[in-house]
Amino acid sequence: MSSESSKKRKPKVIRSDGAPAEGKRNRSDTEQEGKYYSEEAEVDLRDPGRDYELYKYTCQELQRLMAEIQDLKSRGGKDVAVEIEDRRIQSCVHFMTLKKLNRLAHIRLKKGRDQTHEAKQKVDAYHLQLQNLLYEVMHLQKEITKCLEFKSKHEEIDLVSLEEFYKEAPPDISKAEVTMGDPHQQTLARLDWELEQRKRLAEKYRECLSNKEKILKEIEVKKEYLSSLQPRLNSIMQASLPVQEYLFMPFDQAHKQYETARHLPPPLYVLFVQATAYGQACAHMKSSQPPRQDKTLSVAIEGSVDEAKALFKPPEDSQDDESDSDAEEEQTTKRRRPTLGVQLDDKRKEMLKRHPLSVMLDLKCKDDSVLHLTFYYLMNLNIMTVKAKVTTATELITPISAGDLLSPDSVLSCLYPGDHGKKTPNPANQYQFDKVGILTLRDYVLDLGHPYLWVQKLGGLHFPKEQPQHTVIADHSLSASHMETTMKLLKTRVQSRLALHKQFASLEHGIVPVTSDCQYLFPAKVVSRLVKWVTIAHEDYMELHFTKDIVEAGLAGDTNLYYMALVERGTAKLQAAVVLNPGYSSIPPIFQLCLNWKGEKTNSNDDNIRAMESEVNVCYKELCGPRPSHQLLTNQLQRLCVLLDVYLETESHDDSVEGPKEFPQEKMCLRLFRGPSRMKPFKYNHPQGFFSHR
């Protein structure tokens, strides 16, 4: 108990010793200074740590006092009340202390808060300032890059090089001593120099312009003069026409032709130029006579120039035309709608369209017969075609068998070996045909003309064989290289055809027209006679039983002409099937024989018939006669008659048959038979007139 109380007192003493004394002094201080008591000021003087200790001590004291009171109360007694009262007073003091401490704590808190707030405001202010500064820095940096990136206009100007500048610019502009070191000044100086120069050039330009205007005016004046000259010249030309005609110098006509020729498509133009050139060259070589008069080759252009010009007009025009025609068509075909077939027909027509201009070539032969060739150009197929016509000086009586000889369809067939003119020479055409359903050009050649290979060559068109088409351009050199040979071939072809024509006329009447200069090839007396000369069809020829060899050898093409000749002597009848190659007379007619006399004899069962065939087919060169050997066919037929005579006359007489021989031997022969195959003496020896073996 006593210890407890002592303990209780002790802190009290301490407190009364220490803190109140201090507080009193502080109080007196503040009272002395401000004459009022300020708890706030007291706060500053007291140590918060000590207050805390005091607080702890007070709380303990209170707890102790409470515990004692409770203890006293629970014990009960009379003196307890005093004790409790005492204790209560003590506790009140302690509560007072606690209250004081509480206040102090509040004040301290408030103070602390104020301080924190103040500090925070300061920090905020600093932060704001920092932000401002950063922004300013950024702005400045941007400005700097902007400045750095600035492009001056002068950089685009193409300045003269530095060396040139120092060499050419006057020193008052270049100021070498200043500008050498300072690139800025240097650039400025160069710009100055540039300006100077440009000013000078502008001046010059103005001068030139005025000069040009002056010249233009001059030209106009001269043009006016020239245009006034044209009508005068024309009238002079007009006036000179009769003189030209009189002197056979149709320069004007030629000039007009050249004018027209400009509208020709390239291949026809090439042909025109080359043919004209060749014609002139030939005429010049001839003689001193005025050229043009005995010209063998004349060239002309036919067709409408306007249409040709229209081809090159801009497409709008044609569009109009088309719409017009469409309208018309609508009117006309209102009842009948165009079927698919009609459309395809139109397409075909379009594809096979010819250029409106064509080139006419007239080739005159020695006997005044003329070969008229008309060359066309098929624009969409890029090939050329030709139509031929032969006119003769004198009217010809046309033999029946000669029907095909001069027909435009066949007269030029196979001018070069294999050139039938039935197929298109341009490989690209086949694809075009496929589109519009044309099987082959063959069906159209009668109408369009024949696309012979030589025609393409004359036009300078060269097509690769069986290869996709390259660009085909009209080539002058190609045309020139073929012109002469082709013209010569054409001439021989016409002449040989005309010669054949004449021969056929006699052959049909059973006369073998041997000319006097070929008479030496045959004996004077020939008994066998030609009785028939007819033309036969290719198919009929193929079906003859004695022509198998020729068919198998590939010599019976469908471009050849086929004839049947019948030679008779007495009861013997000799049939001869003749293949006439279009290339007559360089390629000989080929004969196949069948003799009807004492049974049927052909080359397969009679060696001598075979020998007769080889006499006319293989040994034909002896029968050619004078060049250009157009009489070959006649001579071959006459030879055949002679051979038949020999064959019949030398046939061994059958002793068992009564009566005289049918064919007494009239020919003079050295021997009747020779060699293992018992050949008859077919060879005729001219001046002596006897027959011998080959």
Added chain:
Amino acid sequence: MERAVPHAVPLGQMEVFQTLQRLHMTIFSQSVSPCGKFLAAGNNYGQIAVFSLSAALSSEAKEESKKPVVTFQAHDGPVYSMVSTDRHLLSAGDGEVKAWLWAEILKKGCKELWRRQPPYRTSLEVPEINALLLVPKENSLILAGGDCQLHAMDLETGAFTRALRGHTDYIHCLALRERSPEVLSGGEDGAVRLWDLRTAKEVQTIEVYKHEECSRPHNGRWIGCLATDSDWMVCGGGPALTLWHLRSSTPTTIFPMRAPQKHVTFYQDLILSAGQGRCVNQWQLSGELKAQVPGSSPGLLSLSLNQQPAAPECKVLTAAGNSCRVDVFTNLGYRAFSLSF
């Protein structure tokens, strides 16, 4: 027909001429080389073509191996007859006989070794030589043809030793009797004459056309082919093909063939003949037709049996005539292929 009809191709002047020449070619004569591997054929243009039988018969034969190894112009006129000695090829036609070395021919250096012309009497036309015959025992060559005589030529010296006269028309064919030195000749006059070479005299004459059994007046009298085997002789031509017994001069068998025959030969116990018509005919001695083997030519002029022991693999029968082809029969009943000029 083995050859299909070719498509008519466009031909130039030269090609047409060459085609016609081939079409009208006749192969008159054949001869097998001493080695048995090559066959020479002569045609009516005077050319001799040499074919390699071994190449054409080999298993890897191509179209080219049926073409001539070498072709050369031997004569101006047709080559009617050819024979081969053990080194030479002798060819004759237009009055001359020419010798060629087989070794050189095969090396393609074709230069004639020598040429001889028999002494002819006529000067207007040079007579042809239709037949050549080697007489091995005498080492001589007998020529016969257009001048109706047989000329014997010594192969050693090249001199013409004898002339056998008797035929009245030109001579077609010759045959040698192996045992006795006797030669048979058949001619246009219709007679087969038997000559003794030692005495140079005519021993026997058979005028075939006078025998009614074989006479065919509408065909003429001429004897075109002749072959002999000991006492037997077979001949044909205008008269029918007939087998004769020589000693008795009687016809024993008449072969029923209408067309004139141009070549006949004995082969083992058969008789082979060919002539007008496509076929090679095989006859039994009794007159029975054993077989007819068709060839590719419309008419045949010569048969050649290659029996050279040096080349047994090339043992074939070849036939040629009125075409540019030589038919090769690998056995008697079958035509294997044709060699072509």
